[in-house]
Amino acid sequence: xxxxxxxxxxxxxxxxxxxxxxxxxxxxxxxxxxxxxxxxxxxxxxxxxxxxxxxxxxxxxxxxxxxxxxxxxxxxxxxxxxxxxxxxxxxxxxxxxxxxxxxxxxxxxxxxxxxxxxxxxxxxxxxxxxxxxxxxxxxxxxxxxxxxxxxxxxxxxxxxxxxxxxxxxxxxxxxxxxxxxxxxxxxxxxxxxxxxxxxxxxxxxxxxxxxxxxxxxxxxxxxxxxxxxxxxxxxxxxxxxxxxxxxxxxxxxxxxxxxxxxxxxxxxxxxxxxxxxxxxxxxxxxxxxxxxxxxxxxxxxxxxxxxxxxxxxxxxxxxxxxxxxxxxxxxxxxxxxxxxxxxxxxxxxxxxxxxxxxxxxxxxxxxxxxxxxxxxxxxxxxxxxxxxxxxxxxxxxxxxxxxxxxxxxxxxxxxxxxxxxxxxxxxxxxxxxxxxxxxxxxxxxxxxxxxxxxxxxxxxxxxxx
Numbered sequence: 001x002x003x004x005x006x007x008x009x010x011x012x013x014x015x016x017x018x019x020x021x022x023x024x025x026x027x028x029x030x031x032x033x034x035x036x037x038x039x040x041x042x043x044x045x046x047x048x049x050x051x052x053x054x055x056x057x058x059x060x061x062x063x064x065x066x067x068x069x070x071x072x073x074x075x076x077x078x079x080x081x082x083x084x085x086x087x088x089x090x091x092x093x094x095x096x097x098x099x100x101x102x103x104x105x106x107x108x109x110x111x112x113x114x115x116x117x118x119x120x121x122x123x124x125x126x127x128x129x130x131x132x133x134x135x136x137x138x139x140x141x142x143x144x145x146x147x148x149x150x151x152x153x154x155x156x157x158x159x160x161x162x163x164x165x166x167x168x169x170x171x172x173x174x175x176x177x178x179x180x181x182x183x184x185x186x187x188x189x190x191x192x193x194x195x196x197x198x199x200x201x202x203x204x205x206x207x208x209x210x211x212x213x214x215x216x217x218x219x220x221x222x223x224x225x226x227x228x229x230x231x232x233x234x235x236x237x238x239x240x241x242x243x244x245x246x247x248x249x250x251x252x253x254x255x256x257x258x259x260x261x262x263x264x265x266x267x268x269x270x271x272x273x274x275x276x277x278x279x280x281x282x283x284x285x286x287x288x289x290x291x292x293x294x295x296x297x298x299x300x301x302x303x304x305x306x307x308x309x310x311x312x313x314x315x316x317x318x319x320x321x322x323x324x325x326x327x328x329x330x331x332x333x334x335x336x337x338x339x340x341x342x343x344x345x346x347x348x349x350x351x352x353x354x355x356x357x358x359x360x361x362x363x364x365x366x367x368x369x370x371x372x373x374x375x376x377x378x379x380x381x382x383x384x385x386x387x388x389x390x391x392x393x394x395x396x397x398x399x400x401x402x403x404x405x406x407x408x409x410x411x412x413x414x415x416x417x418x419x420x421x422x423x424x425x426x427x428x429x430x431x432x433x434x435x436x437x438x439x440x441x442x443x444x445x446x447x448x449x450x451x452x453x454x455x456x457x458x459x460x461x462x463x464x465x
Contacts, residue, residue, distance in 0.1 A: 001073040002054055002085060009059035013041065015083075016048040016057030026078050033081060037088035037120075037431070038181050039066055039159035056085075067157040071142060074119045075433050087119040087431035089424065090136065090160035090177075092126060095167050097137075100125040104139070104152050112151070114420040117143045118428055122157055126169050131176040134158055161431030164384075164423055167405065184430045186309075186383035186423075187404045191376070194237045194287055196402055199379055200372055209368050209397050211290035216280060219270050222288055226250050231291025234276070236284055240405060244284075246276065247291065292398040294390045296350050300325040302390045302400065303343060305365060306415065307373050309383040311425035311435050315373045317366045318422055319415035322346030340411040351395065361395060368397055376402065384423045 007016065015034055021027050027045065034043045051057055058068070068085070077084040093107055094100040100123070107123060115121070124138030139152035161184060163177050168190035178185050191199070197213040200206045216222060216234065225232045226248060234246040248270075249256045257273060258264045267273050279286055294301055306318040320343025341349065343365075347358040369387050376382055386403040410416045429435070 002056055002076045003073055004068050004070045004085075005051070005055050005057050006060045006063065006070055007057045009057070009061075011044070012059045012061050012065070013043050014046055014059060015043040016046045016051060017083075018051040018053050018055060019047050019049050020053045021078075022047050027080055027083065031081075032083050035082065035084040035086075035432075036066065036068055037086060037159035037161040038184075056083075066159065067155060069120065069140060069142075069153075069155070071144065072120055072140075077432065084432055085119075086161050087428045087433040088157075088159065088161045089119070089121050089427045089431060090138075090157075090163045091121060091123045091427075092129075092163065092165045092167060092169065093123055094125040095127065097125045097127045100128075100138075104150065108141075108151055110420055111141055114417050115424045116421075117141060118433065121424070122155070122160065123152065126167060126173060129169075129173045129176070131172050134176075134180075136160075162427040164427045165404075183381060186381045186426070186430075187385070188380040188382070190404050191379070191402075192238045193235060193401065194285075195379075196376075197287075200375055200399070203371070203375055206368070206372055206375060206399075209372075210399050211292050213287055213289045216286050216288040219277065219280060222248065222270060222276075222280070225288050225290070226255065229290045233289045233291055234279065235287055235289060237287050238285070240403075244279065244286075246279070249291070292390055292392060292400075294392055296324060299338065301346075301350065302388055303346070303365075304411075305343070305369050305387050305389065306410070306419045307369050307385045307387055308419070308422040309426045310422055311429050313426065313429055313434075315370045317369070318418045319343070319412065320362065320365065321411050321415070322350070323411065342412060347391075351391070361391070365389070365391075365397055368399070372399060372402065383426050 009016070015032070017027065030045060031042050032045055034041055048057055074085045075087065091107075094103060104123075111117065111121065121141040122136075122138055123141070124136050128137040130136070135156050135158050137156050138154075140155050140157070142151050142153050145151040160177070160181060163181055163185040165185065165187050169177075174188070178188060194213070194215060197210065200210055201213075212229075214221065214225070215237070222232065222234070231247065231249045234248065236244040243260060245260045247258045249258075253268055254266050255268070255270060256264065256266050257276065259275070265273065270276060301322055301324045303320055303322050305320045307315055308318050310316045322341040322343060322345075324338050324340065344358050344362060347353050347361050348355070351357075351361075353361065369389070372387065373382065373385055376385070382404075384404070387399060388401045388403065389397055389399045391397055410419050425435070
């Protein structure tokens with residue numbers, strides 16, 4: 001780890017390095033490219049015998065151009081021509097400064113409990129991003145502050161190495177950060193329900209796992225869908241937490257309608273339902289979707305899988321939970337949740353699967369959702385998606401939504417450490433500081449025959465699982 005020391009240097013373009021860097025062959029004298037976050041400059045190397053081995057010296061005047069706190073420790077990557085210091089991560093956690101200030105304590109708790117701080121973690125609201133001045137007002141995390149005190153220190157910075165977005169941004173701010181970091185930003189664009197259908201449905205494999213969906217602007221389109229499916233859902237194209245959703249179920253000549261507040265009505269003519277008419281003919285765009293409800297003991301149940309890119313930049317599942325709704329509710333989000341189960345336990349209890357069957361279903365779900373995430377990645381840059389899905393009585397998987405904003409809270413406390421830490425590991429990796437892969441050592445004294453028998457034994461164990 002490295003510390004920064006600001007010293008009086010006549011030239012901003014000079015960098016002072018400890019003598020050990022030369023003696024250990026880390027860097028030769030002359031010029032180097034110095035990188036911090038997305039900022040870089042060619043600098044003249046000066047070796048300074050007064051600097052300790054873990055400290056580099058920068059000009060005090062450089063503070064006016066680049067913000068690198070001298071009260072943090074940094075990782076570094078070095079060649080004979082380049083010195084990269086960091087990582088420098090920007091976490092955009094709110095749209096307004098007021099909202100951000102109210103959440104600082106909770107966000108600090110998340111860092112303290114789940115994130116191993118490396119380098120500089122900054123936080124800001126969209127309101128703090130000034131694209132004209134190319135400055136960002138926010139806070140950086142100071143882990144050395146005493147427990148009980150705020151560890152967020154106000155600062156103005158400009159050069160993140162990676163950006164972790166938790167809220168949608170205006171186009172100008174989004175494009176500024178994307179260009180600044182050369183694409184090291186996730187989640188780059190917050191897509192809606194209709195865009196999810198448009199992006200995934202052209203994939204012939206994924207289309208089998210998505211309820212048929214179409215935009216709706218007339219009662220006739222809803223009738224057409226009810227002519228094909230006995231149940232459909234009316235949903236706002238943009239929306240969250242189940243607000244505005246209506247379920248329509250056809251029972252011969254009668255149509256039963258349930259809204260997000262559990263109110264139920266029955267009509268023979270859809271034109272007679274004033275709320276339905278109001279929503280379809282209103283300014284807010286809606287879609288109608290094939291109904292694929294599943295019930296467990298007369299309650300709706302859906303599942304959530306946390307798909308995240310890990311520190312090696314690969315999509316992985318961080319866990320699955322099943323969410324069982326309150327009686328009468330058509331929504332299973334946190335406001336209407338009665339109880340939850342782990343995914344594997346729900347597969348066994350609800351579908352009466354054995355251990356092998358539950359494991360096989362889980363693998364199939366992960367494969368489907370990984371394919372969906374990779375497909376979405378073609379439209380932007382993503383790394384943290386919560387996918388809501390259901391499994392019908394035939395064990396067919398149906399993807400309902402892919403959430404970027406409503407990822408938290410995590411119902412299962414055992415999943416929280418992985419779900420809440422992984423985005424920061426991924427951010428550090430795309431910022432240029434991936435973890436070092438551990439080299440596997442071969443054990444001496446093992447014959448080729450014993451290796452084969454051990455492989456066969458592991459295969460046997462896997463088959464019996």
